[in-house]
Amino acid sequence: MVILLQCSDRVGLVADIAAIMAAANLNIVSMKEYVHVDENRFYIRVEVSGETDLEQLQNQIKNRLPADTEISIRPYVKKKIAVLVTKEYHCLGDILLRNYFNTLGASVECVIGNYDILQSLTEKFDIPFHYITHEGKEKHVFEQEILQTLAQYKFDYIVLAKFMRILSPEFVQQYPSQIINIHHSFLPAFVGAHPYKQAHERGVKLIGATAHFVTNVLDEGPIIAQQTIPVNHAHSVRDMVKLGREIEKSVLAHALQLVLQDKVLVYHNKTIVFDN
Numbered sequence: 426m427v428i429l430l431q432c433s434d435r436v437g438l439v440a441d442i443a444a445i446m447a448a449a450n451l452n453i454v455s456m457k458e459y460v461h462v463d464e465n466r467f468y469i470r471v472e473v474s475g476e477t478d479l480e481q482l483q484n485q486i487k488n489r490l491p492a493d494t495e496i497s498i499r500p501y502v503k504k505k506i507a508v509l510v511t512k513e514y515h516c517l518g519d520i521l522l523r524n525y526f527n528t529l530g531a532s533v534e535c536v537i538g539n540y541d542i543l544q545s546l547t548e549k550f551d552i553p554f555h556y557i558t559h560e561g562k563e564k565h566v567f568e569q570e571i572l573q574t575l576a577q578y579k580f581d582y583i584v585l586a587k588f589m590r591i592l593s594p595e596f597v598q599q600y601p602s603q604i605i606n607i608h609h610s611f612l613p614a615f616v617g618a619h620p621y622k623q624a625h626e627r628g629v630k631l632i633g634a635t636a637h638f639v640t641n642v643l644d645e646g647p648i649i650a651q652q653t654i655p656v657n658h659a660h661s662v663r664d665m666v667k668l669g670r671e672i673e674k675s676v677l678a679h680a681l682q683l684v685l686q687d688k689v690l691v692y693h694n695k696t697i698v699f700d701n
Contacts, residue, residue, distance in 0.1 A: 426501055427472050427687040430486065431697075432494035434460050434467040442471065445485050449477040457699045468690050468697045499687050504531040504581040506681075509571070509588035510538045516586035516607055517543055519674045520681075521550045530685035534578040537571055539590060559590060568596045582684065585639065586677065594641040602691045604639035605649065605684060607677040609669050632656050632665055634673040636680030638691065647696045649689055650680040 430442070439458060446453055451473040458469040479498055486496055510517050517536065523529035535553045538544065547554040555574045559567045567590075575583070585606040597604060633653035640646035652672050656665060683689050683698055690697040 427470065427499045429470055429497040429499070429687060429690055430490070430494060431466065431468045431690055431692060432491040434465045435491065438467055438490065439469070441489050442469065442486075445482070445489055446471065446473055448485065449475075449482050451475040451477055451482075459697055459699075466692065468692070470688065470690070470699045497687075504685050505534050505579060506531045506582045506584050507534050507575055507578055507580045508536045508584045508586050510536060510543050510586050511589040512540050512542050513587040513670075514543055514546060515670045515674055516677050518546065519678060520584065520586060521547065521552065523678065524552075525550055530682055531581070534580050535574070537574055539567075539588070564593060565595070568593060572596070572599070584677075584681065587673075591643060592639065597639055597641055602638050602647075605677075605680060606637055606639050606644075606646070607673050607680075608635045608637065608644050609673055632669055632672075634669060634676040636676050638696075640694070645694070647691050647694055649683060649696055649698065650676050652676050652679075 432438070439456070443453065443456075452475050454472040454474055456469065456471050458467065460467050483496055483498060486494065508517060508520060520529065520533060524531075524533045533550075533552050535555060536543070536547045537555045537557055538547075539557060539559045541554075541556040544554045544556060557567065557570045557574065562570075581603070583600055583604045585604065587607065592604070633651055635644075635651045636649045637644070638646040638649065652675060654668055654672055656668065660668070683700060688699045690699075
């Protein structure tokens with residue numbers, strides 16, 4: 426299992442954590458830590474093997490580490506995701522292929538689309554597709570229908586695979602640090618719906634993509650992964666969109682790998698990513 430901890434920093438934390446694991450008869454397979462000196466904040470990811478009483482382990486951690494310690498104990502179980510889509514197929518197609526060949530690191534429980542364009546693609550992989558239109562509905566009605574559909578499934582994360590609707594704070598707060606979005610820009614540049622057009626007009630020499638957790642502020646949630654590729658004056662908006670789709674798939678796949686392997690810690694609006 427993986428144990429993720431974060432707390433105020435002090436001398437001896439690593440030694441204390443190692444002692445707790447030994448007392449619980451757990452063997453440490455890997456241990457990676459990071460200290461944010463300016464904030465006096467300590468982060469650690471511990472991968473262990475062995476059997477122990479998880480409630481007792483959590484109590485031992487609480488009793489020995491600083492009072493503000495945040496604890497997440499995650500057993501080795503295959504995670505589950507729900508996917509929300511609109512019209513674009515590239516990110517969903519990549520997820521479905523990885524799921525089919527068992528390389529995603531999770532199982533896709535369902536796909537929900539506000540158009541039915543991707544229904545046939547989804548059903549080719551024997552994944553349930555739910556068509557929930559937003560047209561002619563107030564936002565809260567549309568979102569309530571999505572929530573009612575999601576309630577039929579058990580899942581760990583919601584993936585917005587080019588889902589081009591802005592979710593309300595009321596929706597987002599029900600899944601804190603559980604909604605992952607792929608944005609077609611190297612954030613914080615060019616937020617919103619048409620970043621490639623903005624990038625082309627600005628004459629940028631790099632375009633990119635960003636995977637992040639969704640918060641109440643549009644496209645400003647904690648960043649999980651980013652990549653860029655070079656462009657120049659000869660690239661049209663259409664060229665940038667085509668290049669961008671490839672990098673969007675890559676960034677989203679990498680972000681999902683990190684999250685599904687429990688390599689990401691969220692603190693306020695930042696992430697600590699143990700990527701190696």
